[in-house]
Amino acid sequence: MSSVGFGLINSLIQSGDRFSSLNDFGISEDHFIDNEVSAYSFTKSFILEHGQYPQVSTIARHIGDITAFDGLEDEPVSYWVEEVKERKRYSDIKNTLVHVRSQTEAGNISGAIDLLANSYINLRNSYTGQGIEDLRELEQRVLENHDTIQRSPDIPGIPFGFPFIDTLSGGAQRGDYIAIVGETGVGKTYLALKMAKTGFDAGHNILAISTEMPTLQAARRILAMEGRFSTTDLKMGRLSHFGRQRAQRIVEQGAASVEGSNWFYFLPGGMFSKVEDIIILAREMKPDLLVVDGAYLLQVKAASWWEKNMEVARQLKNLSLLEDIRTISTYQFLKKDTGKLEGVGGGFAIPQIASIVFSFEYERKEDRENNNEVQYRKLKFIKGRDGESGSVRVLYNMKRTSLTQDRVLTGRVDPDERTTLGDESRLLDENEVEEI
Amino acid sequence: MLVDIVHPWDVDAIADRWKWAVGYLSLRGIDPNSSFYKKPKGRDRLISQIDCMVRTSLGSRNWAVCMCESTAYMRTLFFYVMATYVFTTGERAYVADAEDLILSVDDHDSNTRDIVEFADLLMICHCEPEYPAFKWKRAAIANILHRRKFRKLSTFVDLFAPTIPDPLPKKERIGIAKRITDSFGASVYDLYEGDESKHLIVRTKKERQTELAS
Numbered sequence: 001m002s003s004v005g006f007g008l009i010n011s012l013i014q015s016g017d018r019f020s021s022l023n024d025f026g027i028s029e030d031h032f033i034d035n036e037v038s039a040y041s042f043t044k045s046f047i048l049e050h051g052q053y054p055q056v057s058t059i060a061r062h063i064g065d066i067t068a069f070d071g072l073e074d075e076p077v078s079y080w081v082e083e084v085k086e087r088k089r090y091s092d093i094k095n096t097l098v099h100v101r102s103q104t105e106a107g108n109i110s111g112a113i114d115l116l117a118n119s120y121i122n123l124r125n126s127y128t129g130q131g132i133e134d135l136r137e138l139e140q141r142v143l144e145n146h147d148t149i150q151r152s153p154d155i156p157g158i159p160f161g162f163p164f165i166d167t168l169s170g171g172a173q174r175g176d177y178i179a180i181v182g183e184t185g186v187g188k189t190y191l192a193l194k195m196a197k198t199g200f201d202a203g204h205n206i207l208a209i210s211t212e213m214p215t216l217q218a219a220r221r222i223l224a225m226e227g228r229f230s231t232t233d234l235k236m237g238r239l240s241h242f243g244r245q246r247a248q249r250i251v252e253q254g255a256a257s258v259e260g261s262n263w264f265y266f267l268p269g270g271m272f273s274k275v276e277d278i279i280i281l282a283r284e285m286k287p288d289l290l291v292v293d294g295a296y297l298l299q300v301k302a303a304s305w306w307e308k309n310m311e312v313a314r315q316l317k318n319l320s321l322l323e324d325i326r327t328i329s330t331y332q333f334l335k336k337d338t339g340k341l342e343g344v345g346g347g348f349a350i351p352q353i354a355s356i357v358f359s360f361e362y363e364r365k366e367d368r369e370n371n372n373e374v375q376y377r378k379l380k381f382i383k384g385r386d387g388e389s390g391s392v393r394v395l396y397n398m399k400r401t402s403l404t405q406d407r408v409l410t411g412r413v414d415p416d417e418r419t420t421l422g423d424e425s426r427l428l429d430e431n432e433v434e435e436i
Numbered sequence: 437m438l439v440d441i442v443h444p445w446d447v448d449a450i451a452d453r454w455k456w457a458v459g460y461l462s463l464r465g466i467d468p469n470s471s472f473y474k475k476p477k478g479r480d481r482l483i484s485q486i487d488c489m490v491r492t493s494l495g496s497r498n499w500a501v502c503m504c505e506s507t508a509y510m511r512t513l514f515f516y517v518m519a520t521y522v523f524t525t526g527e528r529a530y531v532a533d534a535e536d537l538i539l540s541v542d543d544h545d546s547n548t549r550d551i552v553e554f555a556d557l558l559m560i561c562h563c564e565p566e567y568p569a570f571k572w573k574r575a576a577i578a579n580i581l582h583r584r585k586f587r588k589l590s591t592f593v594d595l596f597a598p599t600i601p602d603p604l605p606k607k608e609r610i611g612i613a614k615r616i617t618d619s620f621g622a623s624v625y626d627l628y629e630g631d632e633s634k635h636l637i638v639r640t641k642k643e644r645q646t647e648l649a650s
Contacts, residue, residue: 242456242526242527242528245456246526249453249526374588395496397588404496405496406496406631407496407631432497432633432634432635433609433634433635433636433637434488434492434634434635434636434637435604435636435637435639436484436485436488436489436636436637436638436639
């Protein structure tokens with residue numbers, strides 16, 4: 001009996017398209033059912049052996065169903081691909097619902113939700129084709145990107161807010177998965193929020209989640225950054241008259257922003273504690289930048305702690321690649337290997353998966369213990385996207401809630417590019433001199 | 437990241453948003469009807485100097501010694517910078533004179549004392565070291581500067597030099613910078629050295645030539 005799977009194989013043979021184009025359409029053996037699987041496998045092995053398609057009658061004879069290819073319409077390959085995909089979606093939904101029902105009846109509600117979430121992600125993935133691309137076409141796109149960047153005065157990606165790092169890396173690019181790694185209490189959340197805020201100010205849409213703190217606390221930190229007052233003053237109700245006025249102005253200006261301008265949304269950590277939930281929401285909202293503070297606290301089914309971390313990183317990286325979203329996640333350093341790639345909590349997987357790994361460190365060991373509101377931190381590349389390396393000293397001023405680049409510690413940028421940086425980024429051995 | 441500089445001539449002085457800044461500047465001698473609210477025509481160099489100084493005050497090297505051949509030019513520039521800084525940041529800036537400093541050190545409860553010590557940007561015009569009252573209060577004024585440095589509050593000082601060669605050799609530049617100790621004592625020199633400070637050489641001649649040409 002003929003079916004859509006046979007229709008697809010038949011149309012491939014009749015059109016002469018290459019067999020591997022099925023991969024381009026995202027079709028695998030899973031999409032075929034019953035006798036179609038044998039037909040698919042036979043065709044594949046026939047091509048491997050003889051270098052060409054078999055006759056449809058040969059396939060029909062081989063699978064023992066001579067009517068398999070009868071009465072099939074002469075439609076293009078793309079038509080049959082959609083038909084096969086649609087059938088797969090239908091059967092997936094049906095299977096999921098059966099399992100969800102049995103889980104619900106057994107009282108396992110969280111298991112049922114997990115099943116629904118996984119099924120949803122798989123279904124959405126089925127709409128995204130990951131095809132083979134021609135190098136010439138890709139090169140053309142590279143050149144077009146170059147021209148767009150050349151015409152615009154800004155950096156190509158979303159800026160991180162540290163001139164040296166931005167110039168060196170070009171900011172966060174589409175599909176980037178960026179890991180910020182630091183010890184407990186070093187200020188990873190502040191750094192992640194600073195990057196989110198910089199991206200927002202540059203006109204991009206931001207989706208942020210902190211698994212460690214409530215949304216109100218994160219918003220307080222951002223308001224303190226904008227108004228340049230201390231988070232403690234804001235928390236304890238100790239703003240000066242002028243500070244209060246300034247805060248009011250910031251809030252009013254934000255509220256008055258025109259419809260259609262860029263947005264910044266916070267997800268409540270407790271509600272979105274599973275990686276699938278975040279992925280679903282990110283797919284729907286399509287932010288330019290996703291910031292996940294405390295990725296190590298996200299829940300995912302895995303046996304051990306490091307497997308869990310790896311799975312979270314893998315899923316977020318997939319999201320970045322498929323949806324062209326930049327993702328920034330924070331991770332912790334293992335105590336003994338602070339500042340090194342091998343010290344990233346969650347094992348080797350995270351540095352391998354991430355496009356860029358930043359290490360955020362105390363400048364001096366004593367800073368861990370002292371409570372000075374103004375300190376220095378070191379932000380350095382421990383893995384660059386294109387082999388970038390370097391580090392900057394960051395003025396970590398909690399009195400003004402500001403993290404600003406103080407000076408470049410290691411690494412250099414092109415001398416011509418240096419002129420585009422703010423005066424903060426220049427490194428001079430002696431007093432800086434400017435003639436105006 | 438560069439900040440968007442807001443000049444006095446960029447704003448609508450009667451708008452509610454700028455009410456505080458306009459009122460603040462009015463108390464410091466910049467009336468809303470004054471020429472500071474009008475863009476200085478044909479004086480691009482002056483505008484770039486204003487922008488440079490405001491950016492410096494917002495950067496990490498926010499302690500600057502300004503070397504200039506004209507104290508009057510520096511005073512005008514300081515007032516422009518004050519107005520621009522207040523509109524850009526919404527914070528307090530102040531141009532201080534020898535008298536302001538002398539009077540404020542003794543009057544702890546005065547508004548001037550508060551602003552000299554706590555303003556986010558303080559610009560001190562040239563103070564003649566031989567001014568007798570100034571000589572007596574030198575140590576107390578230096579103490580205020582020390583406290584400002586501890587709080588990382590931007591502070592610019594105008595240092596008058598009769599001639600500033602172009603280019604200015606390093607040795608001579610350091611020589612001029614050292615004159616700050618004549619006014620405020622030896623302990624102040626250290627404040628204007630290191631990673632948080634810079635030397636600004638403010639040229640006036642080219643500006644004058646442009647003016648004459650126009």
